[in-house]
Amino acid sequence: MTDPGVREAADLLRQARRAVVFTGAGMSAESGVPTFRDALTGLWQRFDAQALATPEAFHDDPALVWGWYEWRRTAVARALPNAGHVAVAAIEARVPHTVVVTQNVDDLHERAGSVDPLHLHGSLFAPRCSACARPAPVSDPVVDEPADGRRVAPPSCGHCSAPIRPGVVWFGEALPGETLETAVEAAASCDVLLTVGTSGLVYPAAEIPQVAARFGAAVIQVNPQRTPLDAVAAVNLRGRAAEVLPALVRAAWETGRA
Ligand code: BV8
Numbered sequence: 001m002t003d004p005g006v007r008e009a010a011d012l013l014r015q016a017r018r019a020v021v022f023t024g025a026g027m028s029a030e031s032g033v034p035t036f037r038d039a040l041t042g043l044w045q046r047f048d049a050q051a052l053a054t055p056e057a058f059h060d061d062p063a064l065v066w067g068w069y070e071w072r073r074t075a076v077a078r079a080l081p082n083a084g085h086v087a088v089a090a091i092e093a094r095v096p097h098t099v100v101v102t103q104n105v106d107d108l109h110e111r112a113g114s115v116d117p118l119h120l121h122g123s124l125f126a127p128r129c130s131a132c133a134r135p136a137p138v139s140d141p142v143v144d145e146p147a148d149g150r151r152v153a154p155p156s157c158g159h160c161s162a163p164i165r166p167g168v169v170w171f172g173e174a175l176p177g178e179t180l181e182t183a184v185e186a187a188a189s190c191d192v193l194l195t196v197g198t199s200g201l202v203y204p205a206a207e208i209p210q211v212a213a214r215f216g217a218a219v220i221q222v223n224p225q226r227t228p229l230d231a232v233a234a235v236n237l238r239g240r241a242a243e244v245l246p247a248l249v250r251a252a253w254e255t256g257r258a
Pocket residue numbers: 023024025026027029030035036037038050053103104105121168169170171172173174175196197198199200201202203204222223224225227239240241242
């Protein structure tokens with residue numbers, strides 16, 4: 001028997017003409033990728049992610065920060081997209097004009113078949129020069145990366161010799177303007193926004209579901225916990241992405257099956 005909330009959300013999705021799927025770190029949790037709220041481990045356990053994901057931390061200790069991102073990139077390379085990522089790709093295939101907007105810096109949406117997701121906070125796979133901003137080559141992830149991580153001095157730019165930095169948006173840095181604008185436009189013109197696995201605490205990304213609600217879209221939230229986005233959600237599905245999203249797709253497009 002399908003949960004009434006899932007059935008309501010499924011009806012909204014099936015009737016949608018334009019959808020946005022907005023995801024946070026919880027989307028990748030069941031792929032074994034720690035969320036931002038999870039405590040850091042190993043070499044970085046004494047740090048708060050928010051303090052480490054800053055230009056100041058990279059300036060003060062480039063090897064500590066570059067080592068952290070290399071450890072995370074290796075973890076993502078070893079991870080697999082979960083059933084939630086696959087369900088998001090299935091929604092894109094069925095709802096015309098679906099835009100995936102993610103805060104995540106992993107590539108699991110792409111590997112599950114999502115087409116051109118908007119990365120509001122950049123990517124682990126787009127390093128660039130910290131001075132001239134030229135894109136830097138992405139080396140193969142280190143196979144014997146120690147579980148506790150290690151300090152790794154960042155490579156130098158082939159053009160100007162400055163240190164290479166991760167291609168992510170750090171706290172205190174502006175989001176990529178065009179990407180954010182496209183995401184806001186999609187949120188303002190969709191009729192359904194599905195927000196999955198985000199605490200809704202990091203701005204301006206957390207504005208996206210609120211923009212959708214302000215412009216009259218129905219917001220569906222998938223998260224085991226309550227978040228500030230409960231206030232704008234028409235349907236709150238309290239559960240894990242890899243469990244709820246496939247159920248949502250089944251209820252919406254495979255009638256007769258729970
Ligand atoms: C900026 C890349 C200005 C790095 C990240 C108001 C307006 C504007 C800015 C601010 C503002 N107030 C404060 C700010 C400053 C700051 C901010 O928002 N601070 C917060 C903490 C208050 N914002 C910024 O600094 C932004 N920049 O504003 O610049 C500016 C303008 C012009 C010119 C110069 C400057 C930049 C923010 C981007 C930071 N970078 N990531 C990296 O990854 O290392 S953000 C980081 O947090 C990740 O991207 C992460 O995705 C994101 C948000 O976290 P979530 O995705 O929500 O993940 P989280 O762990 O928090 O939650 C996980 C959720 O999943 C939980 O709810 C959990 O219940 C759920 N969950 C768990 N398991 C599952 C699950 N859900 C489903 N299924 C499961 N299995």
